[in-house]
Amino acid sequence: MITSHVTVSDLYNLANQALRSNVHRFTPPPAWSQSHSADFGEIWFPSIGCAWWENGSCNMCNYGASISPTPEQMIQAVALSLASFDSVPGVLWVSAFDNLDRRDVPVEVRHQIYRLLANSNAHTIISESYPSIVSFNKVKECVELLPGKQFVVEIGVESTNDLLRTWCIHKNFTNDHIQRAIIQTKQAGAEIYINLLVGIPFLTMDESIDDAVSSVKESFEAGADSVVIFPCHIKENTLYYWLYQHGIFQPPSLWVIVETILRSNPKYWSRIKLAWLETKNHPGSSASIKPTIDYENEEEFMSCLMEFNEIGDGEILRPLLNSSSYSKWRSDISLPAKDSTQNRIAQILPRIGIELLDGTWWAEHGEYILQLLMSDWDSQYLSVSTGGGSPLRPGNAA
Ligand code: SF4
Numbered sequence: 001m002i003t004s005h006v007t008v009s010d011l012y013n014l015a016n017q018a019l020r021s022n023v024h025r026f027t028p029p030p031a032w033s034q035s036h037s038a039d040f041g042e043i044w045f046p047s048i049g050c051a052w053w054e055n056g057s058c059n060m061c062n063y064g065a066s067i068s069p070t071p072e073q074m075i076q077a078v079a080l081s082l083a084s085f086d087s088v089p090g091v092l093w094v095s096a097f098d099n100l101d102r103r104d105v106p107v108e109v110r111h112q113i114y115r116l117l118a119n120s121n122a123h124t125i126i127s128e129s130y131p132s133i134v135s136f137n138k139v140k141e142c143v144e145l146l147p148g149k150q151f152v153v154e155i156g157v158e159s160t161n162d163l164l165r166t167w168c169i170h171k172n173f174t175n176d177h178i179q180r181a182i183i184q185t186k187q188a189g190a191e192i193y194i195n196l197l198v199g200i201p202f203l204t205m206d207e208s209i210d211d212a213v214s215s216v217k218e219s220f221e222a223g224a225d226s227v228v229i230f231p232c233h234i235k236e237n238t239l240y241y242w243l244y245q246h247g248i249f250q251p252p253s254l255w256v257i258v259e260t261i262l263r264s265n266p267k268y269w270s271r272i273k274l275a276w277l278e279t280k281n282h283p284g285s286s287a288s289i290k291p292t293i294d295y296e297n298e299e300e301f302m303s304c305l306m307e308f309n310e311i312g313d314g315e316i317l318r319p320l321l322n323s324s325s326y327s328k329w330r331s332d333i334s335l336p337a338k339d340s341t342q343n344r345i346a347q348i349l350p351r352i353g354i355e356l357l358d359g360t361w362w363a364e365h366g367e368y369i370l371q372l373l374m375s376d377w378d379s380q381y382l383s384v385s386t387g388g389g390s391p392l393r394p395g396n397a398a
Contacts, residue, residue: 013056047096064284199232199252270312
């Protein structure tokens with residue numbers, strides 16, 4: 001047995017850093033907001049950027065990082081955005097990258113921003129954070145700054161399978177962090193939304209749908225108030241884009257969303273939201289390859305998904321399954337995988353190590369990383385459809 005102090009996280013960090021080496025900090029606009037409907041809008045404000053992105057997480061993300069704004073610019077961006085709405089939507093998503101991380105949003109800036117929002121007509125404020133950063137005290141502070149409003153913490157979990165999150169997505173937290181974030185958020189008087197990714201590289205589409213279905217179930221059982229499902233977009237300067245360029249990964253079809261919904265228990269439908277069905281123009285984000293629509297009438301297909309988003313009834317989607325395009329997509333993806341998930345990952349890692357990193361790194365650590373992969377799988381992996389090694393436990397955080 002070879003031993004080493006490195007993990008796959010080191011490999012991915014270095015690979016992503018290499019892929020982002022040409023990405024420069026961008027000048028943020030004075031304000032950025034979007035209204036998606038009369039009742040839902042978004043305000044993004046600039047910050048120093050996501051610490052994880054700078055370190056080389058996550059394999060799919062490239063929102064970039066802006067030139068560091070002053071505290072006044074951050075607060076002003078929210079004030080200008082609020083003023084830009086004809087009528088402030090009832091539900092407002094308001095975030096930098098991680099609103100609860102003082103490195104991203106300094107505490108005093110956070111306070112001032114939530115004071116501004118307290119005086120708006122929005123009844124619900126949603127902000128993003130990272131599971132290992134969420135704490136009772138930080139959430140409680142936000143709740144107290146927003147009297148009479150519902151505060152929601154949204155966390156990008158992607159999958160409730162620790163192994164897949166580690167080896168395929170490269171997010172540095174575990175189900176224990178997620179569990180703690182759910183419990184502490186709810187104890188502090190806020191709601192929690194969990195973001196899940198469908199169309200994860202290294203997995204077959206069937207495996208990814210299986211994972212999404214079990215992640216939806218486990219998220220709700222652990223106490224999530226809503227689950228937000230994202231189809232994978234492939235953004236330039238990311239490891240996913242590199243896999244795409246090398247013919248190893250393709251964008252998913254939006255059928256993965258339809259199947260994830262229809263295979264999830266109908267009792268969850270009204271609390272499932274869909275996001276990023278189409279590419280969103282966002283400050284700093286790179287060009288991306290979007291999911292495909294494999295249906296003869298794209299407008300009809302998208303309007304069914306939008307309608308699901310509004311009314312939360314999966315039956316709206318069921319007639320789509322009668323189409324020949326669905327049958328074709330289903331039979332295309334139903335071919336059995338030629339190898340196991342871990343063997344497929346094991347075939348790609350050396351290419352990442354050799355082609356993206358200095359070859360000496362892989363020569364020194366590659367064999368150990370592959371041993372780690374196999375032992376992680378042997379010791380924790382049950383099957384994708386059962387949720388992997390350390391499932392989220394049903395929560396009791398009321
Ligand atoms: S997905 Fe979220 S945590 Fe990961 S790099 Fe992007 S903004 Fe940061």
